[in-house]
Amino acid sequence: MVTRSHGGRRSAADRLEQQLIADRFLTEPQMEDLLFAYGINWPSYALPMERLAECFGVQLTRSYSRPTVRGGASLGFRSVARPDAVHMLIELKRLGLPIEPRSLVTALVDHVADARTLSASELSAYWYRSQRDKWPPRTIGSEGRTNRSNAIRETHRTATGYTVEFWRDADRIPREMTVRAPRYRRPRRQIDATCPECAFEYTQGDPDSSAAHRREHRVRMSVLAPRANRRIQAVCEPDTGRVRVTARSPVWLHREMYERARAFKREFRYDFVKWGSGRRDDDPMVQGFLFVTPDDRFTGACAFRWRDFSTDAPARWGLQWIWISPAFRRQELSIVTGLGFGPSLAISWSRHRLRPPWTLFSVLMGMRDY
Template sequence: MSRKIPADLLQQIYAALSQKNRRFGDFSQYTPLDDIIIARGWVYRIELEELLLATDSRVAYLDLDRLTEYLEIPWRTVYKRPRYLSAGAVATNALTLADAACLFVRLEEMGFDSHPERLVEHGLRAQKDLTHVTGSEWTLLSYPKRRLREEFYARSDGRNDDGEWVPHNWKDSLGRRIEFTLVGDQPHLLTVTGPKYRRPKPQVSTTCPSCGCRYTKGDPEGALFHRSEHARVMRFMNPRPIPAFRTRLENHADPELVIAESPIWMHREVHQRALQFKSEFQYDFLQWEGSQRKKNLRQESHGHLFSDHTNTYGPGAAVGACAFWQEGDKWRMRWIWVCPTMRHSGVLTRRWARLLERYGDFEIDEPLSEAMTAFVKKHGTAQQKQRLQPSSLSESSEM
């Protein structure tokens, strides 16, 4: 856990682990109770205590409420489904099967003989069709691979300025190395190292200079996420010709305008660039009402998908986009994004007159980048120049 452990809870763990476990069984002798739990999917408090004490008598030293609170495992209020909705119902505190199994795993990591294997097995069976998992369910997924390969560390939230620091350590029957550091007669640190523990390679948080994705180097999941995000972003950072866009440029009177009647692929292209604009400027919300699955049907919202007039990426390549919003009889430009290699190439300049003709003397949402501020000073209307604020001289983006 990243946060400190309550001093009284650490004292209880120290007192418990200093004793001998007088139970050495597993759940086999409690099969009926266990089967009921599996079928129900919930573990009542009294059942949880029985299961814990069945494998490790030392758990009796622990305050279960303090322990689950520290481990961030939530108790839930559950009711037996009533036969009559007009009747009353009796509430019971319980853990989900996954949360109960996670508690058993955490206790094993702390040095207890909790034998989580069977609960983990049933918990994994219950989540096999899930596409998303909770923190507890993730613990169960990783348990078979990480069992006895973990290092548990806890630091007391109590004061430690009174007394000598004295290590007290031993190895248990499973080969776990358990070390308490005492300050005076009070435990202050606990480290439990599994017999198969190996110090992990350092994982460095890094940002890809090409796509801007922030991920953890050395983490397989981070690498997969970066690969996926890199492919998505580079698709419009270094755009390829879109056959449908090329055809539209040849046959449509207003090929770059994106409104409710436009094909959904155009809405998707604008949506992707709206996401990139939001990411670069660190906005709190997306300024485009469509998505990858649905069009933007708001009549007061217009988008424009910019084609490559320089033929750098070929006919039909989309090198940028912008969005407008109508309030009353006035329009305002909400955002504009152009791929980095096409900035300073006249993408906006060659469209500015047409945008003014369509939307009138429109406002431009602030803050503006330095490049956009310079552009407005050079090409903007008198009203647009007058609206410029000193704060407009701010961070990134380019036309």
């Protein structure tokens, strides 16, 4: 296969690319013409397009011209569908060939922008922008492992910066080829880890997992090590050290309640978060309380719901959950007695049944350290 740069072919490549975008298919001859327009003299007599497609996991299909009338005849052609054609071009670029399918990739990614599921070929296009020229080395060769002790090694660099390593046998017949992208970097070793501060489990060396840890770390540390919040003064009930949260409270207070309910769920391994959502708990019979320090920090929260047992037992408020930041535990601070529910309060927490006086110490007796 010979590659040549020829400026006059660019217009032909543009025309075929636009045809692929508009018609969604290219026939076998048109696909060969597109490769030729890129400057690749493809030896179709030695490697037919069907066989080339199979090398990249693509199956040729048949496309049909639209009938002029319903029920009319239609001509069918062996063709390559647009996602598969883009995937093939990307794979050929990975082998160091002078192909730049950027416009086709952009059109395909825009086409599936709202799709919730992608095919393998569409996923290849979706990753193209971030992985371009960074792919890991690709090795192809004849069946069986090449005996490199008697092989001849040759190294070349393509016009696009790819390094190609050939291994030839004693008769100088190529047996194996490895292509390395110019911007490839060996990935870091991946190690399963748990953050000692926020207890988030992630994989070191995996960019996506590390990014997820950074996002979650900020959220978790905002409740594990709370900072002063100037907005608290405007909503804190005077001389109580608490902020009451109901269904009508501002969204930011619901978010503070929700994150502490998430912390409660994580620590005690409950199946769900015991607060509506990060935007609101719309239960009209819910009352949440955020505990406040003198320096305007939220140290924890608890939630009560009205319980009508439909039995002889009287309806009353029930403590659903309570969670305190680890740094503020075991300090003998009375909290539940000051919430104003009086004798109509029933507190149950898993198997623990709590009786007055309800203090932070007694509530947390059954809790292990975070």
